[in-house]
Amino acid sequence: MSHASEPRPMTARRRGALTGVANVPGDKSISHRALILGALSVGETHITGLLEGQDVLDTAKAMAAFGADVQRIGDGEWRVHGVGVGGFAEPADVIDCGNSGTSVRLIMGAMATTPITATFTGDASLSKRPMARITDPLSEFGAQIAAREGGRLPVTIGGATDPVPLRYKTPVASAQIKSAILLAGLNAPGETVVIESEPTRDHSERMLAGFGATIRTEQTEEGHVITLTGRPELRGQPVAVPRDPSSAAFPVAAALIVPGSEIRVPGVSRNPTRDGLYVTLKEMGADIGFENQREEGGEPVADLVVRHSPLSGVDVPADRAASMIDEFPILSVVAAFAQGKTVMNGVAELRVKESDRIDAMARGLEANGVTIEETRDSMTVHGMAKVPGGAEAATHLDHRIAMAFMVLGLASEAPVSVDDGSPIETSFPDFISLMQGLGADLG
Ligand SMILES: O=C(O)C1=C[C@@H](OP(=O)(O)O)[C@@H](O)[C@H](O)C1
Numbered sequence: 001m002s003h004a005s006e007p008r009p010m011t012a013r014r015r016g017a018l019t020g021v022a023n024v025p026g027d028k029s030i031s032h033r034a035l036i037l038g039a040l041s042v043g044e045t046h047i048t049g050l051l052e053g054q055d056v057l058d059t060a061k062a063m064a065a066f067g068a069d070v071q072r073i074g075d076g077e078w079r080v081h082g083v084g085v086g087g088f089a090e091p092a093d094v095i096d097c098g099n100s101g102t103s104v105r106l107i108m109g110a111m112a113t114t115p116i117t118a119t120f121t122g123d124a125s126l127s128k129r130p131m132a133r134i135t136d137p138l139s140e141f142g143a144q145i146a147a148r149e150g151g152r153l154p155v156t157i158g159g160a161t162d163p164v165p166l167r168y169k170t171p172v173a174s175a176q177i178k179s180a181i182l183l184a185g186l187n188a189p190g191e192t193v194v195i196e197s198e199p200t201r202d203h204s205e206r207m208l209a210g211f212g213a214t215i216r217t218e219q220t221e222e223g224h225v226i227t228l229t230g231r232p233e234l235r236g237q238p239v240a241v242p243r244d245p246s247s248a249a250f251p252v253a254a255a256l257i258v259p260g261s262e263i264r265v266p267g268v269s270r271n272p273t274r275d276g277l278y279v280t281l282k283e284m285g286a287d288i289g290f291e292n293q294r295e296e297g298g299e300p301v302a303d304l305v306v307r308h309s310p311l312s313g314v315d316v317p318a319d320r321a322a323s324m325i326d327e328f329p330i331l332s333v334v335a336a337f338a339q340g341k342t343v344m345n346g347v348a349e350l351r352v353k354e355s356d357r358i359d360a361m362a363r364g365l366e367a368n369g370v371t372i373e374e375t376r377d378s379m380t381v382h383g384m385a386k387v388p389g390g391a392e393a394a395t396h397l398d399h400r401i402a403m404a405f406m407v408l409g410l411a412s413e414a415p416v417s418v419d420d421g422s423p424i425e426t427s428f429p430d431f432i433s434l435m436q437g438l439g440a441d442l443g
């Protein structure tokens with residue numbers, strides 16, 4: 001699918017308090033994995049609550065291209081009949097992953113140990129992002145790789161004919177690297193082992209176990225060690241996707257900084273490997289309640305109740321970064337309204353997301369009157385009683401940058417604009433209507 005949509009300028013303005021219920025979309029990470037594991041299973045996977053954002057739709061289309069039967073049967077309700085581990089067919093065309101790092105990296109892993117060839121492309125943002133972190137370990141399984149200079153897309157992978165299992169220590173904390181290796185390990189004989197220095201989101205491990213793989217996680221002197229036994233027969237499963245804590249972060253942040261607000265965000269995943277933003281906001285003094293804590297679809301979930309709160313700046317430790325890696329843009333907006341400074345440590349990975357998120361936030365916040373300092377792997381935001389606003393921020397094809405600046409404009413003195421809000425489609429297609437439903441003036 002091609003995503004060369006027209007740029008969509010957007011503006012957000014201060015108005016009254018935000019109130020009501022925010023039904024945020026299904027979790028993006030779990031949605032991708034439900035489709036991929038469904039495609040690698042025998043029998044039917046019935047998915048409810050799937051995020052129907054462009055990133056996930058690109059994964060669905062790719063799974064059909066590799067031979068799975070993928071059907072949409074209603075709002076967020078999908079059915080996948082898979083081909084089984086090692087059963088992928090060679091796609092007839094190039095696999096265009098659009099803006100989605102998760103799609104391209106996990107799918108490269110999923111096909112790399114099957115003797116077929118596939119070529120992967122993406123949009124201008126994805127074409128700048130590093131892929132050698134995935135293709136290097138995949139070549140150790142026996143896959144043949146051809147990539148553009150610097151290991152960028154387009155990448156062509158000739159899957160290994162006789163894959164060998166891998167023992168691999170990830171060079172950076174990344175669930176995408178871990179997941180690509182585990183998915184490749186599915187069709188290698190013996191045990192594939194991934195060692196992480198910091199634990200990253202564990203949806204692949206939870207879901208692989210749920211689909212019938214033998215997988216275990218141990219904390220050893222080497223680090224966080226995940227061991228998968230190859231060549232399982234995965235069986236299709238029902239998957240109820242919980243709501244995405246990374247998407248919930250935007251209405252939650254807006255309610256915290258807009259005076260008088262009180263909102264409810266039901267059914268949000270509270271997976272501890274995704275919880276760093278919420279831990280940080282509580283430390284800052286945020287009034288967030290976690291009601292009706294329960295288990296849904298193998299994940300802990302809760303209903304969030306969020307009220308406008310006076311906030312104080314904090315130091316976010318580097319070892320928390322992986323558990324909130326996509327939330328730093330919106331945290332930097334919240335930090336602008338806190339008393340004192342907020343220091344975000346160990347965030348170098350933000351430089352290789354859909355945009356260089358440190359640079360994108362720093363330039364946009366500065367333009368809107370906020371003082372921010374950056375190093376290669378840290379960001380410091382100086383909070384202020386009144387945030388001026390009044391400027392446009394560039395979003396660089398990055399949905400989280402676009403949503404973060406829209407939230408800024410809901411509480412700043414003057415309106416805030418972005419040059420292009422169209423990337424919001426990738427992860428949160430109903431963002432504008434959901435925020436308008438809470439009383440926000442944006443669009
Ligand atoms: O595995 C996943 O679903 C994701 C992992 C993270 O990327 P990295 O693995 O590159 O940190 C995150 O930023 C991305 O939005 C989703």
Ligand SMILES: C=C(OP(=O)(O)O)C(=O)O
Pocket residue numbers: 055099100101102103326353354400427
């Ligand atoms: C980094 C992100 O996604 P991806 O890597 O899948 O493009 C994100 O959603 O913030």
